[in-house]
Amino acid sequence: MSDLLITDCSVGYRHSLDIRISDGVITEVGRRLARRGEDILDADGNQVIPGLCDHHIHLQALAARRSSVDCGPPAVRNAHELAAALQGSPGSDGWVRGVGYFESVAGDLDRDVLDHLHSSRPVRIQHRSGAMWVLNTAGVVAARLGQADHPGVERDGAGRPTGRVWRADSWLRAQIPGNSPPSLREVGTELSRLGVTAVTDATPDMAPESTESICAAMSSGDISQRVHLLGVPLGASMPSTGPTVGPYKIVLADSGLPDLEQLATLIESAHSIGRPVAAHSVSREALLILLSVLGEIGTIPGDRIEHGALIPAESITEINRLGLAVVTQPGFIADRGDDYLEHVAAIDHQDLYRCRSLLDASVPVAFSSDAPYGPLDPWSVIAASQTRLTPAGTVLGGAETIDYNTALAAYLGSPEDPGGPPRRVEVGAAGDLVLISRTQPPSVLATVIAGRRVY
Template sequence: MSAETTPGYRDDHLHLLACAAARRSVDVQAATSVRELLDLIGHAAGGPLGSAPPQDRHDVAARDRGESRGWLRAWGYDDVLLAERRHPTIVELDAVTVGRPTVLHHITGHVAVANTAAGRALGLGAGEVLIERHDVLAGVPRPERAEIVSGVAAVLGDLAAAGIIACTDATHTNDLDALELLADAVAAAPAVSVTAMVGADRLDSLGGLRFGEVVLSPETAADEVCGASLVPPSGSSVLFAGATADDVGVRIGHAKVMPPHDDDSAIADLVAEARAHGFPVAIHAMDIDTLQAALDALEAHPPPPAEADASKPSAVEPAGPELDRTGPGRTESDRIEHCALALPEQLDRIARLGLTVVTQPSFVTRRAQKYREQLSPTEQAWLWPLASLLRRGIRVTLSSDAPTVPSDPAEWMEAAAFRDLAPAERIDPERARELCLYDR
């Protein structure tokens, strides 16, 4: 790439549907206390700020009548960064939402809190406020499909404006329906090449479609597919087996392995399921125990020999761009997503297994307070390794995990090069830039 050429960046781990949902939600990221959080929600819900919870059956009936106003979605708080270091209570939420079903999503996307009206609709128990199951949250009504597609297209436009020309959606709930929806959004905003993972427990939804193949929207397929027999019926998507990552569609990526809450034992079964479908895996690993279970599962269920050969690490090969160069029937290395906390011996195993690590250095700077409060000095030294990965010849790409962190390569590069926590993991600014670049 010449000095005169404008670089194209990649975001190799984000969540497009969640980004679109965040755009249409009440943004509460600015709240620094539970009181500020409740004020923002109450204002959006149209409820009386600071009002007391209902005291008698007449007040309860008035509150419940507010359900006809429709659901309210808020997003972006982090309980650890609030002054009180806690989630809001159901009594506090009910006081400001006045019966309007309300779900407040944590900035990580892995937990939410619901008021009584929402909890009743979602089948939660009386007084239950904290939701840590995505199948429960799936019961929240969604906008019309056209609105979702438009929102994702707007997100892709934002990525293009930030200089990002390729991204990977790493959502563990993706299935064929999600890929078809994303394909429609890509057709509307084709400036960004999109790869989308599929949940390891949802691979049957693909109906035999393979890793590396491309799903096109009906409009794109009608323009690009030769032969009337391959043009899909109106309103459906189609696999164009001859398509590549350069076509205006969504490439089928890794099988995403997200262990159920507090159940790392499920990782091995999910990896085995992915292997049975011929998919490489991308395993979510934010702590030492989950990473250990992931490495054990990968050793117990190795990839086919051809994939193992293709995934040998190289200390000199540029990291990242080769990830988008596979087509149907080809293979890629397995991935560890995040690798937020890792022992040195675990990094050695990652290198031996030839894995790629897709990490998010912005977490080190954005959550420095949280890490200093919750981790010992020894654990802080193992936090979000980067230099240690590269020294071992491990392939690394930087990314955002958007919407949790903005999809802004400049921020990732700065965090990678100038982090305060675990400064031994800093890398050269130019090397950080290389880990963000996408080379077609």
């Protein structure tokens, strides 16, 4: 770890401060600190804040998106444009990999529909929700779906694969020869540029090769951020250095909502080894099932709701009573708000990605990107929570707006306590800091992780 002295910075309302970081930890904060031969970062009067934590991201999917074809709006708006996009160059594994598909482009996709658009090479397209992949016939054959025994492989009445594969990213990757986890170097660089010093990877049911790849990326320096994993299987061992293990990710998928008894058993299994749960919930039905089960079996500290895309007002009191945190993504309002206005029932509009009403009810709220499925830039997410503007400029859920400082704080909780007290720039804290401009919105001028400048 490097020693670093940040000079002439502001921390909150205190100005002209110096910050000394030694062995990765803040050791002094004061004025005119003595130089001791360490590296110097001149802040020129700008603001230093704790590094941001993206509390829900998918690192490897984000990296893979860089070599994928965009198959959804606004880049692709109809079937003709989708067919043209799929003519792009395949990846090193020989497949055309598409992302971001939405039904407004060409309706409900399956292998037959996709064959009409592109049949000469294996194709796999991911729905923009991240919940489903669709393969054409060449892809079904190459991935051996006909012989597969996996619950995520959808079949028709005759037992023939439809080409749809639900919530099986790691498994599907393993079915494709040569499709190894992608490099995280560019992702790490971009996160540093945005002031993100820690991330929580929310990919469920991570395969050993996926966790090993993240460990290797941290060890090599391809990714400088601290990494917290939700998808480590129950009982799996992890190395003593590298990523930390967080709550156990459970997906309450709308494509197949869980049996209450099975869900209760799964949560109790996690709780029995002291591991909280992080429950994916994007619909009213999924949330009510989750709250019903947790109300019956109880919660432990650290249990949390991922997304909370739809939270009815009448559920907020119960979320608070159960002691649950909500890790949400108001960036989706700015990214997809017009689609929500068109496709989500009007009665549910006020329930989308709540912020203010949860905070007013003392529910801990943390922000995240859900990248690559949502916008990665935390500053755009903060702005979206302040304005609630859709791409067309319509205010969606105006009663849920919050101010800048409250929104920033939603990125400053520790990975282990999303929505908890914001980390502070103080002696004894980790030397994970961001230098931002005095403008609004601010620009990231420098990012420091463990006392080492990474941007």
